[in-house]
Amino acid sequence: MKISAFLNCSVLKSIFALGVPVSIQGFLLSSLAFVDAIMVASLSDTMLAAMGVGARWFWFISILLFSCISGAGVLLSQFSEREDLTEYRDIAIVSFLSLAVPSIVIASIFIFYPSIPISAFTVSVDVEINANIYVQCIGVLAPLTATCLFLDCIFRIDKKSITPLIAVVAEVIINITLNYGLIYGHFGLPQLGVVGAGIGSITARIVRIMILCRFLHLTTLVKSFCVLSNIFRVDKKSFRVYYSVAAPVAVSSILWGIGLFVLQLVYASIDENTLAIISLLSPLEVVAMTLVGGIVSGASIVIGKHLGKHEYIQAEIAKKNAIFLSIVIGGIVGLAIVIAGFFIVSVSELSEHVKSDIYTLLPVIILAVAFRSLSSMQMQAILKSGGDVNFCFKVDVICQWLISLPIIVIAVYYWELALVHVLLLALLEDIIKSLISYYRIKEDSWKKTLYTHSQ
16 A cells, blocks of 8 residues: 555644644653753762652652553543533543542652652662652652643643643743752852752742643633532543543553663663663663654544544544654654764763764664554554553553563573673564554454443
8 A cells, every 4th residue: 555545644734733742842851850960960979869869759650640641641532522521521530630649648758758768769868868858849749740740631632732832841941940040059049959959840840830720721621620619520430431441551651660660770780881871872762752752642632532523434544644653753763863872972981892882782772762653653542542451551561571571681691692682682572562553453443432421
């Protein structure tokens, strides 16, 4: 079949309109953490270590909260197209509660008992003292982040992804400015070190929420319900349907995050040179998948809306365009990241031996990004949009925990393969996911319209 036979400019435009702002937003937020680390690192190793304690916990909290809202997005994208917005309202309320409750519990522990999360790390007394208040700041950030994720989802479902992007740009500018002032004591502000970074982040996130709330009246959310006045009118079936979709997505994401962490530990255990190489390659791959993830998110919303309106032919067209886009974008982003990697390594102070190893590994990154882009589009944007979350959960667990991780552990500790061969073996996870997803998609079982009420 010729590519021109199924390419649809309208569909591609919709995916880009929704996905590009999400990609830029993710890139800005990931860069913000990097800038904060650079600022704090200039103070002392103790301050940087203290920030590292909070940053690792915040990474885990973010994965947990993002997992909850991911499942909500699948349902909301379908229900937002109905004439009767009752289901949309109910799912939105359940989604908000599912984010609010765990974030408040986390906040309570981190604010009132900061020693509990700190005890998970082996740190010196000085690091623990500095980390204490910063961890409390992370606790305050938890419910603020949950609110941002919920509002971002609401705007994107309504095809208003520019609004969250504007809010994030404002947050990044305010955060960097405040952190610079509070960490170093500039602009007449007190010098607070790592605590200043926490206060700056909290203030900037509050401003982001205020900007989003300012435009909230333009969304379907406000048209369909007022959270407080409708909180006791939620159909109980909405909870059942929500958790049947959100629970597998949340558990899958958490297990994936843990698996990724274990993988990093395995790589780091090889030797110090490998640790240095992975420390440089990992941020590059994260940036690449952030850019690709935005396009996947846009495609998911487009496909979900067609399914919600029983437009299965349009959903099929959107599916073909999304897969084509994932291959093209994956290749382009992978190539761009590799070019950037070559430049970064060339101007770095790394040893020639390490530089040589990285140059050998960079081409593997292109393959890694390309295959992950394809498998993400197939599973996240297509299968999950139709509610096929249990199948995706099984595939994620089997491919990562039963295939990829065991093979990599054997390759590192028993076969003692070179790092380039280990990374090539790591591609098996996404290759197998892509093949399994291909046959699942061919069955057309993903073309389902979801309901919460009896039909």
